[in-house]
Amino acid sequence: MATERKLTDIGSGDAAMQPIYSPAGGWSTTEDAVKLVPTHCPFCGMQCGMNLKVDGEGHVFGVEPRDFPVNKGRMCPKGVVAYQQINHPQRLTYPMMRRGGKDSPLERCTWDEALDFIARRFREIQAQHGPNAVSIYSGSSMTTEKSYLMGKFARVAVGTGNIDYNGRLCMVSAAAGNNKAFGVDRAANPWSDIALADAILLAGSNTAECHPLTMPYLWEARDRGAKLIVIDPRVTPSARTADLHLQIRPGTDAALANAILYEMIRHDWLDHEFINSRTVGWDEVAATVANYSPAKVAILCGIPAARIEQAAEIWGQAKTSFLGHARGIEHQTHGSNNVMAYINLVLASGRIGRPGCGYGTLTGQGNGQGGREHGQKVDQLPGQRKLDDPAARQYIAEVWGINEADFPKPGYAITDQIEPMLTGEIRAMLNICSNPMVSLPDQDAIRRALTNLELYVVIDFFMSESAELADVVLPGSVWAEDEGTTTNVEGRVIRINKATNPPGEARVDWEIICDLAARLGKGDKFNYHSAGEIWDELRVASKGGKADYYGITYEKIDAQDGVFWPCPTMESKGTPRLFEQRFYFPDGKARFNTIEYQPPAEMPDAEYPFFYTTGRVIFHYLSGNQTRRIGSLVENAPEPYVEMHPLLAQKLGLERGDIARLRSRRGELYLPVKVTRSIRPDTVFVPYHWGGKQAANILTIRAYDPISRIPEYKVCAVAIERAPDDAIITMNAMREIPVAKASPGEQFA
Numbered sequence: 076m077a078t079e080r081k082l083t084d085i086g087s088g089d090a091a092m093q094p095i096y097s098p099a100g101g102w103s104t105t106e107d108a109v110k111l112v113p114t115h116c117p118f119c120g121m122q123c124g125m126n127l128k129v130d131g132e133g134h135v136f137g138v139e140p141r142d143f144p145v146n147k148g149r150m151c152p153k154g155v156v157a158y159q160q161i162n163h164p165q166r167l168t169y170p171m172m173r174r175g176g177k178d179s180p181l182e183r184c185t186w187d188e189a190l191d192f193i194a195r196r197f198r199e200i201q202a203q204h205g206p207n208a209v210s211i212y213s214g215s216s217m218t219t220e221k222s223y224l225m226g227k228f229a230r231v232a233v234g235t236g237n238i239d240y241n242g243r244l245c246m247v248s249a250a251a252g253n254n255k256a257f258g259v260d261r262a263a264n265p266w267s268d269i270a271l272a273d274a275i276l277l278a279g280s281n282t283a284e285c286h287p288l289t290m291p292y293l294w295e296a297r298d299r300g301a302k303l304i305v306i307d308p309r310v311t312p313s314a315r316t317a318d319l320h321l322q323i324r325p326g327t328d329a330a331l332a333n334a335i336l337y338e339m340i341r342h343d344w345l346d347h348e349f350i351n352s353r354t355v356g357w358d359e360v361a362a363t364v365a366n367y368s369p370a371k372v373a374i375l376c377g378i379p380a381a382r383i384e385q386a387a388e389i390w391g392q393a394k395t396s397f398l399g400h401a402r403g404i405e406h407q408t409h410g411s412n413n414v415m416a417y418i419n420l421v422l423a424s425g426r427i428g429r430p431g432c433g434y435g436t437l438t439g440q441g442n443g444q445g446g447r448e449h450g451q452k453v454d455q456l457p458g459q460r461k462l463d464d465p466a467a468r469q470y471i472a473e474v475w476g477i478n479e480a481d482f483p484k485p486g487y488a489i490t491d492q493i494e495p496m497l498t499g500e501i502r503a504m505l506n507i508c509s510n511p512m513v514s515l516p517d518q519d520a521i522r523r524a525l526t527n528l529e530l531y532v533v534i535d536f537f538m539s540e541s542a543e544l545a546d547v548v549l550p551g552s553v554w555a556e557d558e559g560t561t562t563n564v565e566g567r568v569i570r571i572n573k574a575t576n577p578p579g580e581a582r583v584d585w586e587i588i589c590d591l592a593a594r595l596g597k598g599d600k601f602n603y604h605s606a607g608e609i610w611d612e613l614r615v616a617s618k619g620g621k622a623d624y625y626g627i628t629y630e631k632i633d634a635q636d637g638v639f640w641p642c643p644t645m646e647s648k649g650t651p652r653l654f655e656q657r658f659y660f661p662d663g664k665a666r667f668n669t670i671e672y673q674p675p676a677e678m679p680d681a682e683y684p685f686f687y688t689t690g691r692v693i694f695h696y697l698s699g700n701q702t703r704r705i706g707s708l709v710e711n712a713p714e715p716y717v718e719m720h721p722l723l724a725q726k727l728g729l730e731r732g733d734i735a736r737l738r739s740r741r742g743e744l745y746l747p748v749k750v751t752r753s754i755r756p757d758t759v760f761v762p763y764h765w766g767g768k769q770a771a772n773i774l775t776i777r778a779y780d781p782i783s784r785i786p787e788y789k790v791c792a793v794a795i796e797r798a799p800d801d802a803i804i805t806m807n808a809m810r811e812i813p814v815a816k817a818s819p820g821e822q823f824a
């Protein structure tokens with residue numbers, strides 16, 4: 076048995092031990108040797124290469140950046156401490172369940188007891204309320220093997236169509252826009268193309284904080300003289316250094332993109348040859364944007380017309396360019412439309428599918444790309460196939476050894492499952508790799524929905540705000556405890572290696588799922604002995620699909636530093652740059668999409684006068700369940716705050732460190748004030764990495780994009796006032812950290 080190690084021990088004695096790993100020869104098996112296990116950071120979509128340091132007892136005790144082509148030996152402040160999750164004293168190490176019903180405590184139980192109980196209750200609930208009464212809610216922080224397995228588990232073992240994943244909160248607007256414009260959903264270029272661009276336009280991306288290792292590519296381009304345009308309501312660190320920052324009013328990107336295209340047309344900064352030979356739909360788009368002159372949209376977008384013209388000038392005249400966007404434009408009820416409006420700028424310029432010319436959405440979670448390709452989306456089958464395509468269903472049925480007729484009835488996207496959970500149409504949920512009690516909008520409704528379930532099961536490696544509500548909590552594995560693949564922001568499939576075993580009774584995620592499948596009577600379909608066996612089945616399942624992984628073996632990934640899909644044959648080396656010859660529609664042409672500006676679901680009014688927008692800080696990751704436990708990150712970002720402009724603060728009589736009360740139609744939130752000139756005076760920003768009474772999502776709205784079903788996290792309306800004195804006293808008593816440390820202004824201003 077390995078000895079227990081306290082967090083404070085990690086790293087001690089590190090310098091004395093000499094690594095003896097060599098990429099060619101592997102490592103020595105000597106007990107006291109230090110192994111270096113090459114793998115990747117578990118956090119953002121960059122998937123930086125790292126080596127985990129493992130001691131002779133199999134403990135991961137440190138990390139070093141790896142000279143991988145994406146990060147070239149660099150990492151950000153989260154990546155360098157990610158390993159501290161592995162031996163963390165708060166890891167879940169045994170299964171727990173509420174033996175006496177909802178009001179009884181979570182008690183330690185055996186794996187057999189927990190899994191038998193889940194299988195029995197799933198079947199009882201399905202017998203009484205239909206197969207789709209059970210929901211499987213998965214996540215994109217897991218390997219592609221596990222993501223694929225969850226789609227198969229839902230449809231084959233559980234027999235439910237209600238399978239969806241947390242990328243519904245993240246990548247689906249980008250995916251919808253990409254599919255409608257290009258016929259496929261992937262960044263068009265390897266990131267090395269960014270360094271070759273003359274103009275770079277970033278919309279709704281806090282690049283420096285959320286994709287820090289994209290920054291070196293921007294610097295490289297700018298060293299060559301490239302111009303950077305940033306579109307964001309806040310002066311983010313990337314916006315601060317940009318050549319042009321358009322400080323847009325939240326929710327108005329489609330109008331802005333149309334106005335930039337208006338200017339490109341007016342000056343004939345267009346690639347007519349490309350538009351004619353490689354696209355469809357130009358005339359309609361040109362006619363539509365004729366109504367969007369910079370003068371007209373200036374007031375709507377809150378940006379001077381001259382600046383919009385300047386953006387068009389930079390973008391329109393460039394010889395090479397890259398357009399990137401992230402959740403700022405996508406987390407909206409018109410997120411898919413925003414994506415398409417910006418893609419129109421790329422197509423009109425003809426600058427795609429060539430070196431230094433391209434486009435990409437900045438993928439969120441570590442496996443935000445691979446996790447959205449192989450069937451854990453409600454409407455999808457492996458290989459980016461569509462569930463409603465009969466040929467796709469037939470092919471996957473054959474791979475899975477089931478009858479096509481046995482596919483369950485299609486279910487709902489996770490955002491659309493909240494109502495059915497409240498009405499009792501959905502009565503059970505197994506939730507792996509997501510923390511909805513922090514991350515879903517309108518937290519009061521989410522709490523009601525989850526507590527209304529007859530059975531709620533969570534598989535996680537730390538207790539989360541969501542797991543606290545569960546009837547059964549199963550201890551799963553962190554990324555370093557299993558092998559597999561992820562696909563990074565560029566579409567590069569890379570390898571995650573196993574560095575150690577799960578602690579205590581915790582188990583590797585996919586083994587838990589296969590064990591449960593066996594108890595549901597489908598063991599023969601889930602008879603895997605390694606992640607590699609799941610991978611080999613996935614390769615076949617993806618074969619012939621748009622995201623064709625067939626030719627990608629673990630060996631090829633190692634040999635090539637990753638393989639870009641599609642890679643349809645064993646001979647293929649993969650496809651770093653898409654669209655060099657054709658787009659993914661039958662006629663090979665890209666689609667212009669006609670987009671009209673439409674307002675967000677909830678606009679400020681007399682009662683709720685300010686825009687409320689939410690997002691991230693560099694020191695925390697998503698719901699914070701992984702990063703709120705790591706000392707250096709907590710010290711740097713101990714608690715949430717509300718960012719507001721000095722003019723707004725003055726108007727409200729608030730100063731830095733004061734406690735403000737924010738109210739929306741959904742609830743109220745008490746937060747310390749950070750006064751900063753870096754935000755629009757009509758907008759406030761709150762980072763969302765905290766739960767309970769500190770959850771930014773108490774205020775957000777359950778309004779979804781009609782195409783992608785993504786929530787409108789980036790726009791709703793709030794009222795703000797100084798908190799009443801008694802609320803301030805309660806709030807300060809509640810804060811775990813000294814008040815003096817809580818004024819984030821100093822760190823960020």
Ligand SMILES: Nc1nc2c(c(=O)[nH]1)N[C@H]1C(S)=C(S)[C@@H](COP(=O)(O)OP(=O)(O)OC[C@H]3O[C@@H](n4cnc5c(=O)[nH]c(N)nc54)[C@H](O)[C@@H]3O)O[C@H]1N2
Pocket residue numbers: 119120153245278279280281282284285286306307308309311323324325326327328401402403404438439440688689690691692693694695696697698760789790
């Ligand atoms: N440090 C850190 N890095 C992360 C993550 C993390 O949690 N922490 N999460 C990862 C994941 S899953 C994701 S999805 C990505 C997210 O990466 P980003 O999308 O870059 O991050 P966000 O903070 O959600 O939003 C980006 C910006 O959108 C702006 N914005 C708000 N409203 C609008 C609008 O109407 N128009 C425009 N143009 N901009 C607007 C905000 O001011 C914000 O600066 O980051 C990944 N990387």
Ligand SMILES: Nc1nc2c(c(=O)[nH]1)N[C@H]1C(S)=C(S)[C@@H](COP(=O)(O)OP(=O)(O)OC[C@H]3O[C@@H](n4cnc5c(=O)[nH]c(N)nc54)[C@H](O)[C@@H]3O)O[C@H]1N2
Pocket residue numbers: 214216217218241242244245246402406439440507508509510511513514515534535536537539551552553554584689690691696697698699700701763771772775788
């Ligand atoms: N207001 C607001 N809300 C937002 C956003 C926003 O910008 N504003 N952003 C949205 C976006 S883009 C995203 S991606 C979502 C993310 O929202 P969530 O998916 O809820 O966030 P995570 O923190 O990734 O939750 C993952 C949970 O699974 C666990 N976990 C991580 N990896 C594994 C694994 O490999 N196996 C197992 N078993 N468990 C694992 C973690 O400990 C954590 O508890 O939040 C969304 N919510």
Ligand code: SF4
Pocket residue numbers: 116117118119120121122123146149150151152153154155285286287288289
């Ligand atoms: S940039 Fe992203 S992948 Fe790289 S170290 Fe930071 S969080 Fe990890």
Ligand SMILES: [Mo]
Pocket residue numbers: 244245246439440
């Ligand atoms: Mo995300």
